[in-house]
Amino acid sequence: MSIQTENIQKLVERREKARLGGGAKRIEAQHAKGKMTARERLALLLDEGSFEEYDMFVQHRCTNFGMDKEHFDGDGVVTGCGTIDGRLVYVFAQDFTVSGGSLSKTMSEKICKVMDMAVRNGAPVIGLNDSGGARIQEGIDALAGYGEIFERNILASGVIPQISGIFGPCAGGAVYSPALTDFTLMVKNTSYMFLTGPAVVKSVTGEDVTQEDLGGASVHSSKSGVAHFAASSEEEGIATIKDLLSFLPQNNMEEAPRVETSDPVSRVEDLLNEIVPDNPNKAYDMYKVIGCIVDDGRFLEVHKDYAKNIIVGFAHMGGRSVGIVANQPAILAGALDINASRKASRFVRFCDAFNIPLVTLVDVPGFLCGTTQEYGAIITNGAKLLYAYGEATVPKVTVTLRKSYGGAHIVMSCKQLRGDINYAWPSANIAVMGADGAVNVLYAKDIKADPEHASEIFEKKKKEYNDLFSNPYQAAQKGYIDDVIEPRNTRFRVIRALEQLALKKQDIPAKKHDNLPL
Numbered sequence: 345m346s347i348q349t350e351n352i353q354k355l356v357e358r359r360e361k362a363r364l365g366g367g368a369k370r371i372e373a374q375h376a377k378g379k380m381t382a383r384e385r386l387a388l389l390l391d392e393g394s395f396e397e398y399d400m401f402v403q404h405r406c407t408n409f410g411m412d413k414e415h416f417d418g419d420g421v422v423t424g425c426g427t428i429d430g431r432l433v434y435v436f437a438q439d440f441t442v443s444g445g446s447l448s449k450t451m452s453e454k455i456c457k458v459m460d461m462a463v464r465n466g467a468p469v470i471g472l473n474d475s476g477g478a479r480i481q482e483g484i485d486a487l488a489g490y491g492e493i494f495e496r497n498i499l500a501s502g503v504i505p506q507i508s509g510i511f512g513p514c515a516g517g518a519v520y521s522p523a524l525t526d527f528t529l530m531v532k533n534t535s536y537m538f539l540t541g542p543a544v545v546k547s548v549t550g551e552d553v554t555q556e557d558l559g560g561a562s563v564h565s566s567k568s569g570v571a572h573f574a575a576s577s578e579e580e581g582i583a584t585i586k587d588l589l590s591f592l593p594q595n596n597m598e599e600a601p602r603v604e605t606s607d608p609v610s611r612v613e614d615l616l617n618e619i620v621p622d623n624p625n626k627a628y629d630m631y632k633v634i635g636c637i638v639d640d641g642r643f644l645e646v647h648k649d650y651a652k653n654i655i656v657g658f659a660h661m662g663g664r665s666v667g668i669v670a671n672q673p674a675i676l677a678g679a680l681d682i683n684a685s686r687k688a689s690r691f692v693r694f695c696d697a698f699n700i701p702l703v704t705l706v707d708v709p710g711f712l713c714g715t716t717q718e719y720g721a722i723i724t725n726g727a728k729l730l731y732a733y734g735e736a737t738v739p740k741v742t743v744t745l746r747k748s749y750g751g752a753h754i755v756m757s758c759k760q761l762r763g764d765i766n767y768a769w770p771s772a773n774i775a776v777m778g779a780d781g782a783v784n785v786l787y788a789k790d791i792k793a794d795p796e797h798a799s800e801i802f803e804k805k806k807k808e809y810n811d812l813f814s815n816p817y818q819a820a821q822k823g824y825i826d827d828v829i830e831p832r833n834t835r836f837r838v839i840r841a842l843e844q845l846a847l848k849k850q851d852i853p854a855k856k857h858d859n860l861p862l
């Protein structure tokens with residue numbers, strides 16, 4: 345064998361060994377937990393044969409606690425780039441079989457390298473996390489590594505899409521990087537996110553809690569809102585990440601890819617003419633409206649199980665990627681509360697940062713009132729959504745289906761927040777508040793003065809109020825609504841509006857950065 349052949353043989357062997365990460369036994373243990381390895385996940389995520397790996401031979405430099413005797417090529421993370429549906433992405437996947445995927449300084453250097461490349465080359469970065477947090481043996485070096493990653497997450501925010509998949513336990517520093525990214529996906533039953541695990545919680549607070557109840561996918565997708573997606577399996581999680589990417593541009597200088605659609609732009613949906621019940625207190629399902637107007641009824645919902653009184657997600661309309669924000673009258677009558685405001689404002693800001701037009705479907709009775717909301721700062725949180733819509737410069741098309749009252753009317757992409765095209769259905773009511781509340785404020789004295797005829801007065805005044813405001817024409821007469829449209833034509837009218845706005849240019853005043861109410 346020539347020296348060169350021998351060298352090549354050594355390379356092949358070393359690569360093979362590196363690909364085993366922490367070794368066959370630990371891979372078996374990973375599989376036994378129902379989890380894939382880092383490499384298996386990447387193989388599923390990326391187009392076949394597209395993975396270009398970097399830093400396969402990197403090793404940690406720690407000498408504490410016997411670590412100088414324990415080296416694995418790659419040091420617990422697989423990094424590189426590849427393509428998804430032919431589009432470039434940068435990736436890192438933590439390998440739990442090496443020191444529990446814990447973060448060493450060298451691991452952070454590998455991750456930072458691909459993050460820097462992603463920003464330089466204008467491509468999304470996807471992190472598949474499975475990590476016990478800072479590598480305890482490395483002390484401050486591991487913490488410094490997290491700092492380096494966080495800083496890059498922050499600088500890349502709004503420049504390239506950043507997506508985090510949580511595919512195992514993620515503790516300590518391992519949760520803050522995902523929290524800084526645009527979207528976090530968790531896998532039910534096998535992934536956890538918490539600052540400190542159950543043992544530490546017990547010792548600090550005395551609370552007994554399981555990993556699942558402390559930071560499982562269902563907790564974070566429905567209670568805390570930390571996770572945007574909860575998948576039933578790793579396969580489903582990876583498929584969701586790919587689906588999500590199909591709606592996003594590569595970076596903030598580009599538009600999301602246009603897709604071919606066989607769904608006619610001019611499709612009318614008679615169902616929509618009937619969907620709003622005659623009784624204003626009766627609910628209907630906003631998902632049906634979304635399903636009727638988007639291409640092929642396909643909608644990728646974000647935060648599906650969190651703050652269900654507002655719906656946000658991606659769809660295509662006429663082949664264009666759009667962000668849909670819609671009140672859901674079937675939950676809390678569609679009222680805006682703290683969580684709904686936080687959820688929608690984050691989504692609106694993402695769409696605005698990445699040139700994705702916003703389509704807003706309005707049926708909102710107002711902000712949810714009461715001490716729980718006030719003590720929780722509904723004022724500041726509601727202001728987030730107001731702020732997000734007001735600063736957004738992407739095309740904004742709004743359709744008011746039914747109620748649009750008070751502050752909530754303004755928040756939901758009204759004309760004065762630089763809404764571009766504002767349509768209303770004939771069933772729209774645009775007013776300061778609903779009739780019952782208004783009559784109670786305006787005629788409380790009259791009603792009190794004549795208790796015998798109280799209900800008569802109430803009904804008479806309610807009718808007067810409804811005659812004036814229970815329609816879209818007050819707003820349309822003043823140009824606050826651009827047109828009153830037949831519900832069944834909504835798809836066609838929205839797509840035509842988006843076409844007009846395709847080259848929209850709008851600025852915000854130059855500033856260092858804004859001061860969003862946090």
Ligand code: HXC
Pocket residue numbers: 442443444445446475476477478479480481487490513514515516517518520539540541
């Ligand atoms: C070094 C670690 C580690 C860590 C796990 N391992 N976490 N090694 N540093 N942080 C190692 C284990 O020693 C073990 O090594 C292997 O990974 C697998 O771990 P197990 O405990 O056997 O696995 P499992 O039972 O599945 O439990 C996983 C776990 C648990 C829940 C993640 O390991 C755990 O609680 N780890 C510590 C989590 C934590 O508190 N991290 C916070 C760090 S502080 P062997 O050799 O036996 O296979 C932090 C602060 C940063 O991150 C703050 C920045 C803002």
